[in-house]
Amino acid sequence: MMNINIIGRGNVGSHLFEALRNKSKINFVNPRTLAEFDKNADLSLIAVTDSAIPVIAEKINGFEGIVAHTSGTTPIEIFTPYNFPTGYGVFYPLQTFTKGKKLNYSEIPFLIEGSDSTVENTLINIASEISDNVRLCNSDQRKLLHIAGVFACNFTNHLFTVAEQFLKENSLDFNILRPLIKETLDKIQYISPYDAQTGPAIREDTDIINNHLYILNCNNIKMAEIYRLLSDSIINTYKDLKK
Amino acid sequence: MMNINIIGRGNVGSHLFEALRNKSKINFVNPRTLAEFDKNADLSLIAVTDSAIPVIAEKINGFEGIVAHTSGTTPIEIFTPYNFPTGYGVFYPLQTFTKGKKLNYSEIPFLIEGSDSTVENTLINIASEISDNVRLCNSDQRKLLHIAGVFACNFTNHLFTVAEQFLKENSLDFNILRPLIKETLDKIQYISPYDAQTGPAIREDTDIINNHLYILNCNNIKMAEIYRLLSDSIINTYKDLKK
Numbered sequence: 001m002m003n004i005n006i007i008g009r010g011n012v013g014s015h016l017f018e019a020l021r022n023k024s025k026i027n028f029v030n031p032r033t034l035a036e037f038d039k040n041a042d043l044s045l046i047a048v049t050d051s052a053i054p055v056i057a058e059k060i061n062g063f064e065g066i067v068a069h070t071s072g073t074t075p076i077e078i079f080t081p082y083n084f085p086t087g088y089g090v091f092y093p094l095q096t097f098t099k100g101k102k103l104n105y106s107e108i109p110f111l112i113e114g115s116d117s118t119v120e121n122t123l124i125n126i127a128s129e130i131s132d133n134v135r136l137c138n139s140d141q142r143k144l145l146h147i148a149g150v151f152a153c154n155f156t157n158h159l160f161t162v163a164e165q166f167l168k169e170n171s172l173d174f175n176i177l178r179p180l181i182k183e184t185l186d187k188i189q190y191i192s193p194y195d196a197q198t199g200p201a202i203r204e205d206t207d208i209i210n211n212h213l214y215i216l217n218c219n220n221i222k223m224a225e226i227y228r229l230l231s232d233s234i235i236n237t238y239k240d241l242k243k
Numbered sequence: 244m245m246n247i248n249i250i251g252r253g254n255v256g257s258h259l260f261e262a263l264r265n266k267s268k269i270n271f272v273n274p275r276t277l278a279e280f281d282k283n284a285d286l287s288l289i290a291v292t293d294s295a296i297p298v299i300a301e302k303i304n305g306f307e308g309i310v311a312h313t314s315g316t317t318p319i320e321i322f323t324p325y326n327f328p329t330g331y332g333v334f335y336p337l338q339t340f341t342k343g344k345k346l347n348y349s350e351i352p353f354l355i356e357g358s359d360s361t362v363e364n365t366l367i368n369i370a371s372e373i374s375d376n377v378r379l380c381n382s383d384q385r386k387l388l389h390i391a392g393v394f395a396c397n398f399t400n401h402l403f404t405v406a407e408q409f410l411k412e413n414s415l416d417f418n419i420l421r422p423l424i425k426e427t428l429d430k431i432q433y434i435s436p437y438d439a440q441t442g443p444a445i446r447e448d449t450d451i452i453n454n455h456l457y458i459l460n461c462n463n464i465k466m467a468e469i470y471r472l473l474s475d476s477i478i479n480t481y482k483d484l485k486k
Contacts, residue, residue, distance in 0.1 A: 049448060094423055095423055143455075144409070145420075150442055151406040153420075156427060158480070159395060166390070174391075185425070187344055197401060198340065199397030226476060
């Protein structure tokens with residue numbers, strides 16, 4: 001049984017704790033005090049904000065197990081200034097984590113990188129105890145996937161928030177959009193999002209677009225800006241490719 | 244059994260035909276030639292691009308059944324210049340329709356408006372044969388719901404397309420994002436999108452944001468613009484409300 005320090009108790013740390021607790025001995029470490037840190041553990045997983053990764057690396061410098069962070073964007077080279085004799089790596093779950101929201105961990109893609117193949121194999125084995133979707137991925141690819149994930153998850157969720165707040169301001173119920181949201185997601189299980197696009201922009205229906213922009217400009221300038229930019233982006237996407 | 248003209252054979256017309264064909268006699272009318280149009284029908288549903296609605300209304304002026312369009316944004320008053328003695332209205336399904344993609348029609352919200360309550364009741368009865376989610380809605384509310392739907396459906400789908408194309412350009416597979424997209428949608432069944440937000444912008448992680456913007460500015464200026472605007476919008480959303 002592996003002995004693992006999980007350093008960080010935020011969304012990612014809490015979920016990794018939940019996912020690994022039955023498979024390994026877990027020390028759930030407070031990143032400020034390092035309370036619960038076991039210096040004889042096999043692995044320290046650093047699950048903190050990216051800018052705090054070097055702070056933790058500095059604090060545990062000389063740790064004799066493997067050290068890995070869980071970030072999409074921070075490259076593996078963040079660890080090169082430190083002395084981690086067994087090696088270091090990346091253990092990145094490509095998922096949106098909210099504390100308390102249950103997840104099916106077996107579907108989560110884990111993107112692994114290691115300072116050598118022994119480290120990679122160890123991290124792959126640990127991730128495979130949680131997930132059926134584990135693969136090697138270098139720092140450049142991981143960053144591009146993280147950016148794509150920001151568009152596909154963080155930004156889409158924000159558009160739901162924008163829609164929800166707009167409806168609330170107008171005394172309308174967000175729930176009426178739920179079947180539409182469900183179908184938007186369901187559709188791209190079968191066809192590519194490119195082929196699934198509908199709405200005024202792909203039809204280049206400038207009457208509707210201008211009417212919506214007029215209403216938004218009177219109500220909510222920031223929504224108008226988003227509306228204009230994304231409608232232009234849709235129009236350009238299909239113009240370029242239809243040529 | 245009602246006798247219904249469906250004028251328009253696009254995404255909406257095709258799905259209304261599919262949904263109503265077992266409940267009514269349907270004349271599936273070509274909007275250019277009006278072939279199949281039955282002037283003795285009980286109802287003519289105009290399912291065409293918004294700008295073509297008055298063109299069709301002009302062509303069928305004097306029709307003695309009810310006339311209704313299926314648009315989210317065009318107000319009911321579009322019909323006032325015409326002579327439709329039985330009355331006119333709106334029969335708006337708030338859903339994204341793609342030809343050939345099967346749908347569970349019973350969940351689709353149908354938003355109904357009529358020139359009088361008899362028209363409204365007839366339209367409600369027809370919609371209720373398809374859906375369990377039928378309600379009255381005036382033209383102003385319908386337009387706001389349409390705008391919210393553009394954000395929650397058309398724009399989110401476009402962000403999936405942007406992510407897909409970005410990954411393709413970098414020889415990476417969009418399928419790796421599917422569990423993330425699934426969870427993004429699943430999460431808001433349980434918590435509000437406002438509470439579900441994750442990612443660099445809500446953490447105001449300017450290191451990551453600037454790093455992503457640097458990469459996008461080198462690769463894809465339009466994605467950089469979207470990234471900047473939506474990240475700013477997220478930061479502002481939570482700043483305003485945390486105060």
